[in-house]
Amino acid sequence: MDSHYKTAEQEALEQLDPLxxxxxxxxxxxxxxxxxxxxxxxLAVLALVAIAGTVMLQIAARLFLPFSVSWTxxxxxxxxxxxxxxSVGVVLRQHRHVSVELFHHILGPxxxxxxxxxxxxxxxxxxxxxxxxxxxxxxxxxxQTSPTLRVPMLYIFFSTVVMFALLLVYGAIGFxxxxxxxxxxPERTEPEKP
Numbered sequence: 228m229d230s231h232y233k234t235a236e237q238e239a240l241e242q243l244d245p246l247x248x249x250x251x252x253x254x255x256x257x258x259x260x261x262x263x264x265x266x267x268x269x270l271a272v273l274a275l276v277a278i279a280g281t282v283m284l285q286i287a288a289r290l291f292l293p294f295s296v297s298w299t300x301x302x303x304x305x306x307x308x309x310x311x312x313x314s315v316g317v318v319l320r321q322h323r324h325v326s327v328e329l330f331h332h333i334l335g336p337x338x339x340x341x342x343x344x345x346x347x348x349x350x351x352x353x354x355x356x357x358x359x360x361x362x363x364x365x366x367x368x369x370x371q372t373s374p375t376l377r378v379p380m381l382y383i384f385f386s387t388v389v390m391f392a393l394l395l396v397y398g399a400i401g402f403x404x405x406x407x408x409x410x411x412x413p414e415r416t417e418p419e420k421p
Contacts, residue, residue, distance in 0.1 A: 238252065242260035246375060247321075247322060249336075249339050249340045249405055249408050250404070250408050250411070251320075251404055252400075252403075252404060252407075253365055256320050260307075260320075260400060263314075264317050265395075266421045267313050267314065267316060267317050267393070268314065268317050268322065271310050271313040271317070274306045274307075274309050274310035274313065275306075277302075277306050278303050278306045278310065280308055281299050281302050281303040281306065282299070282303055284296060284299055285299035285300065285303075295361060296379045298375040298376050301373060301374065301375050301376055302376060304314040305373075305376075305378075305383050308386045309386050309389075311386075311390070312387070312389045312390035312393070313389065313393075315390050315393050315394055315397075316393035316394065316396060316397035317397075319347070319350065319397045319398065319401060320397050320401060322401065331373065336408070337408070337409050339408075339410045340404075340405045340406075340408035341405065341409055342405075343401055343402075343404070343405035344401070344402050344404075344405030344406050344409065344410075345405075346400040346401075347397075347398045347399070347400075347401030347405060348398070348402045350394055350398040350401075351394065351395050351398025351399050351401075351402060352396075352398075354391045354392075354394035354395035354398060355395055357391050358388065358391045358392060358395060361387040361388045361390050361391045364384055364387055364389050365381060365384040365385045365387060366381070366384075367380075367384060368380030368381035368382070368384040368385075369381045
């Protein structure tokens with residue numbers, strides 16, 4: 228009974244996102260990647276909750292205190308930057324990034340895997356090219372501090388390094404998953420009749 232619901236859920240997901248039919252890594256490697264996904268998703272959610280708390284504090288301070296708290300706007304901006312940087316890899320892995328889906332639904336399983344491998348290779352290649360420059364950019368923040376929080380801007384600019392490093396790693400994972408799926412023997416996709 229559960230396998231029938233999982234199959235129906237998988238079919239619905241494939242109709243919404245055809246690239247979700249490309250199989251992901253299983254076993255120890257799959258579990259390790261899943262734990263890393265959970266870690267970065269949790270960190271991004273914590274940043275989102277902190278943004279909400281910071282904005283609520285700013286609103287409460289404006290309404291109920293005789294002075295405004297000046298650092299809340301800056302902190303919410305930095306939290307937003309890190310939320311995006313921390314979630315970019317998981318977004319790529321789950322195919323939740325912005326994409327134009329003109330022909331994905333007409334591709335076969337191997338063509339979808341090849342398409343995923345190509346896109347992930349391009350993204351990982353771009354991230355590999357940009358990553359050293361992101362590190363140079365982050366180093367510009369060593370002699371600067373933020374206006375109100377007085378945090379070294381190195382920590383804020385380092386978000387670009389985090390983002391492109393995660394794009395490189397997750398792009399490589401997506402490329403390898405697509406490559407393995409291209410050469411894997413086709414599996415039965417239809418559910419067995421009861």
